[in-house]
Amino acid sequence: MTGRFLYVQNAYGGPPPALTKVSGHTIHFYQQYDTERLDWSTYDAVLISMSADQVHLNEISPKLQAYLNGGGTLLINGHVARPFLPELSRYEPMEKRGLKELVIHRENEHPLFQHISAESLTLRKGVAGFYGRGTNPPPTGALVIHSVGPDHVAVDWLYDRPEGGRIFVHSGVELWAVLMLEGPQGLPVIQGFFDWLSQTSKVAA
Amino acid sequence: MSQKPIVAIIDGGQHYHHDSITREPFKDFFDHVIYLRDVAKTDLSAFDILIIPCRTNAYYLAPLSGQLQAFLRGGGTLVAMGETFPDTWLPGIGFRSMPTNFWWWLTPGADLGLRMTDPSHAICRYLGKDDVTFHLHGAFEPLHPNQKSLVETSEGECQMFEDVISYAPGRLVATTLDPFFHHGAFFMPATTRMLAGMLHWLIDTEAERKSEKAA
Numbered sequence: 001m002t003g004r005f006l007y008v009q010n011a012y013g014g015p016p017p018a019l020t021k022v023s024g025h026t027i028h029f030y031q032q033y034d035t036e037r038l039d040w041s042t043y044d045a046v047l048i049s050m051s052a053d054q055v056h057l058n059e060i061s062p063k064l065q066a067y068l069n070g071g072g073t074l075l076i077n078g079h080v081a082r083p084f085l086p087e088l089s090r091y092e093p094m095e096k097r098g099l100k101e102l103v104i105h106r107e108n109e110h111p112l113f114q115h116i117s118a119e120s121l122t123l124r125k126g127v128a129g130f131y132g133r134g135t136n137p138p139p140t141g142a143l144v145i146h147s148v149g150p151d152h153v154a155v156d157w158l159y160d161r162p163e164g165g166r167i168f169v170h171s172g173v174e175l176w177a178v179l180m181l182e183g184p185q186g187l188p189v190i191q192g193f194f195d196w197l198s199q200t201s202k203v204a205a
Numbered sequence: 206m207s208q209k210p211i212v213a214i215i216d217g218g219q220h221y222h223h224d225s226i227t228r229e230p231f232k233d234f235f236d237h238v239i240y241l242r243d244v245a246k247t248d249l250s251a252f253d254i255l256i257i258p259c260r261t262n263a264y265y266l267a268p269l270s271g272q273l274q275a276f277l278r279g280g281g282t283l284v285a286m287g288e289t290f291p292d293t294w295l296p297g298i299g300f301r302s303m304p305t306n307f308w309w310w311l312t313p314g315a316d317l318g319l320r321m322t323d324p325s326h327a328i329c330r331y332l333g334k335d336d337v338t339f340h341l342h343g344a345f346e347p348l349h350p351n352q353k354s355l356v357e358t359s360e361g362e363c364q365m366f367e368d369v370i371s372y373a374p375g376r377l378v379a380t381t382l383d384p385f386f387h388h389g390a391f392f393m394p395a396t397t398r399m400l401a402g403m404l405h406w407l408i409d410t411e412a413e414r415k416s417e418k419a420a
Contacts, residue, residue, distance in 0.1 A: 010219070012263035012290050031264060051260055053218025055240055079390065081220035091220065093391040133391055173390070 003044040003198025008032050010051045016176040018190050025194045036060055040067040044201035050078025050174045057084035068165030071202035075168045075193075077175055080136045087142075087159055087167055093134040094149050102128040105152055107144045111196050112158075112168075115189045116179070118146060124181040131155065132172040164202075210253035210282075210411040212404075213237040215244060217261040221389025225258065225400070234404050244269055249276040253411050256284040259383035263290040270294045277375030280418070282411055284403075287342055287383030297371060298352075298379065302343040317341070318359035327410055328355050328367075332402035337364070339395050343381045356380070374418065378407070 003025040007015060014020075015029040030038065032053055040046055046067065048057070057064065061084050068074060068085075079091035094102075106118040113121075124130045132148045132155035142159040159167045172178065175193070179186035214235045216222045225231060226238055239247050241261060245268070249255060255276060257266065266273070266289065274295070277283050285291040292300035306317075319338045321329045337356050344362035348354060349371070356365040365380035384396035384403075 010217075010262050011260060012288075012293065031262070033265075051219050051262075053241070053262075054220060054223070055216075055218040056242075057218075079220040079224065081223035082218075091224075129392070 001195075001198050002026065003194055003201060004028075004042055004203075005194065005197070006030065006035065006038070006040060006043045006046045008035050008046060008048050008052060010049055010053050016174065018176045018180045018187065021187055022191055022194050025198060027194075032056060036063070040072065041070050042203065043067075043072065044203050045073040045075055045197045048074060048076045048078075050172075052078065054080070054082040054084055058082055061085060065163075068161055068167070069163050070165065071204075072165050073168065073197055073201065073203075074165070075170075075197070076136075077170050078173075079134070079171060080169075085167065087139045087161070088169075089137040091134055091136050091171060092153070094151075094153065099128045101149055102133060103149065104131050104155065105147045107147050107152070107154075110143070110145045110158070112193055113145060113156075113189070115192050121146065124178070130173065130178055130181060132170075134171060136169050136171040138169070208412065208415060210408055210415065211236045211251065212254045212256070212408065213239055213249070213252040214256040214258060215239050215241055215261055217241045217258070217265075219260060219389075221260070221386050222258050223389075224391075225385045225389035230397070231400060231404065234408070241265055245272065249273075249281065250279050252276075252281060253415065254282045254284065254407055256407075257286060257289050258389075259286040259385035260288040261286075263293045266291075267294040274372065277372035277377055280374040282376040282378065282407060282414075283372075284407065285377070285379040286385055287381050288386070291379050292345075295377070297349050299345055299347045299349070300343055300381075301346045303341050305340050305342055316359075319356060319364060320359070322354040322357045322363075326353075326355060328402075328406050331406035331409075332356075332399065336395055336398040336402050337382060339382070339384075339387065339393055339399075341381070342383065345379065345381065356382070374414075376414070 005027045007029045010032040080088045104118045104122040121131045135153035138154045138157040142157040144154040144157045146156040148155050155171045179189050216238050292298040317338045320334050348363050351370040352366040352368045354363040368377040384399040387393040387396040
């Protein structure tokens, strides 16, 4: 199933290299302020970069919510510093802890992560801490997929909104970068994201 | 008697800008925070130092080039941090990107090879090799004769320069290193030290520059 995706970029230069290697789907790359004039309603998912301008996202929050209400999926990377949807709260960094405590836990199995283990996410080249070091606190009813540390604070969560649409949040460095830190073996994981998002999309083709 | 310089910083809306600017330990360093899309309507002449933090989107700095150069020519200090690509919005800056090596430090005894270029420069009272060593994104090449290298690799590739000539009496400081990003993402303690050192250096030397000018 071919999906249509919008990547909301806020950085100089080209798109994340890994996303140019995704096959079978169409990904449109736009600088963030230019996405305002686009019709989002035909995208299976809109991907928000960790470098997004969250002041601007607040300004266009009605557009984000209308897109979600129409059955869309928002995939949000990074730390929420200025909550731009009612479902989001400000990022809470973990207390400073030793790297050995930055263990990623799989709280619930999910098809998005069927190609990679929590152990592998914990240690990138044997180093802990890249994947997540705190939480964008999830709303009540969200499915927590990954948590971090002794307190199991949510790093990755998926929320099906009662009003329609769904929000996936990764509380850390851009997924398309962190999954590629060990090289090309990250690609099938990323491909799996796009396949699943398109297969389960509620956006009318 | 030197006056305390007025420090302004641009906020590009990124989370790591907001968290660097509004949280301890740096929140009291910034007298004014200017949202990126408000810069064009802001009178920059009210500020002594204007900082463009790491990864501010260069596409939106380019239309501000004339305003930023006027700020420099008016005597201000403009600071372009890592991944803001000043080569794309200021004339006379050369830049060569490098693949980021995240893993050099996993080799026992490894040294990324960064060093302070001129041990007699004032910045070395504030920053040392360990404070600027995290990873590389690129180098300023070719370096213009007016651009004095402050941090370099073991091969002499410039990672930070100061230019007090091209826009005199203004001062341009640029670095390829991106501590605002890492500090603001609560990652890598060296980047917090680098910011602390840079901010104190900029503020102390700005006060000296201003008192010299007044004398």
